[in-house]
Amino acid sequence: xxxxxxxxxxxxxxxxxxxxxxxxxxxxxxxxxxxxxxxxxxxxxxxxxxxxxxxxxxxxxxxxxxxxxxxxxxxxxxxxxxxxxxxxxxxxxxxxxxxxxxxxxxxxxxxxxxxxxxxxxxxxxxxxxxxxxxxxxxxxxxxxxxxxxxxxxxxxxxxxxxxxxxxxxxxxxxxxxxxxxxxxxxxxxxxxxxxxxx
Amino acid sequence: xxxxxxxxxxxxxxxxxxxxxxxxxxxxxxxxxxxxxxxxxxxxxxxxxxxxxxxxxxxxxxxxxxxxxx
Numbered sequence: 484x485x486x487x488x489x490x491x492x493x494x495x496x497x498x499x500x501x502x503x504x505x506x507x508x509x510x511x512x513x514x515x516x517x518x519x520x521x522x523x524x525x526x527x528x529x530x531x532x533x534x535x536x537x538x539x540x541x542x543x544x545x546x547x548x549x550x551x552x553x554x555x556x557x558x559x560x561x562x563x564x565x566x567x568x569x570x571x572x573x574x575x576x577x578x579x580x581x582x583x584x585x586x587x588x589x590x591x592x593x594x595x596x597x598x599x600x601x602x603x604x605x606x607x608x609x610x611x612x613x614x615x616x617x618x619x620x621x622x623x624x625x626x627x628x629x630x631x632x633x634x635x636x637x638x639x640x641x642x643x644x645x646x647x648x649x650x651x652x653x654x655x656x657x658x659x660x661x662x663x664x665x666x667x668x669x670x671x672x673x674x675x676x677x678x679x680x681x
Numbered sequence: 682x683x684x685x686x687x688x689x690x691x692x693x694x695x696x697x698x699x700x701x702x703x704x705x706x707x708x709x710x711x712x713x714x715x716x717x718x719x720x721x722x723x724x725x726x727x728x729x730x731x732x733x734x735x736x737x738x739x740x741x742x743x744x745x746x747x748x749x750x751x
Contacts, residue, residue: 509712
């Protein structure tokens with residue numbers, strides 16, 4: 484008999500600002516977003532677009548909800564079954580006057596255009612478009628390595644907010660909610676979280 | 682090779698053949714279907730594909746449409 488080995492996982496903590504990218508191409512099955520070894524940013528072939536500064540970073544949430552089943556003989560649930568899964572990024576973006584960014588944030592409603600003297604976002608009705616979203620951040624224990632969270636197909640469900648105020652810097656919230664790509668492997672339909680290793 | 686969007690396929694092969702060609706590209710890519718890619722802004726990232734798969738995609742994007750009965 485022997486005791487269990489401690490493992491405080493202090494080299495696996497998450498600390499440090501990441502970069503949020505939209506317009507990220509869908510990787511092939513069993514592939515990951517290619518990261519440039521020098522800049523530690525997505526390879527330009529991915530079509531990724533940096534979404535800019537945030538108010539307090541980006542928060543990834545993976546959710547699962549469970550149904551519970553009962554029999555009359557016991558008061559406790561006897562079995563459970565996964566009912567729903569979800570994956571989303573939340574936060575607030577600083578670049579509220581970037582009309583191309585606002586178009587990414589308003590799928591199905593916003594249309595960007597520009598001509599001499601102006602850039603604009605018209606708001607109305609259009610076909611819903613999806614975007615791949617990823618956050619790439621350096622690892623706290625080794626800044627030459629990165630951690631990546633990637634939702635393959637997402638829609639911002641938070642809309643656009645613009646605060647006009649003398650003492651208020653306007654930030655616009657984002658909530659990129661993931662939607663499944665059913666033709667991918669069953670265990671890889673929504674997205675991926677991964678990091679580079681030595 | 683840059684990511685392939687549905688719009689970029691339309692630009693290469695025209696609207697009439699875009700669905701057919703995009704479907705073939707999706708089969709080679711393996712990561713999404715035509716219905717997923719059509720409304721995607723970023724398209725398909727093909728950077729992890731083999732050279733032979735890239736060559737097949739480039740051939741699809743450049744080949745002339747086959748005429749019926751020929």
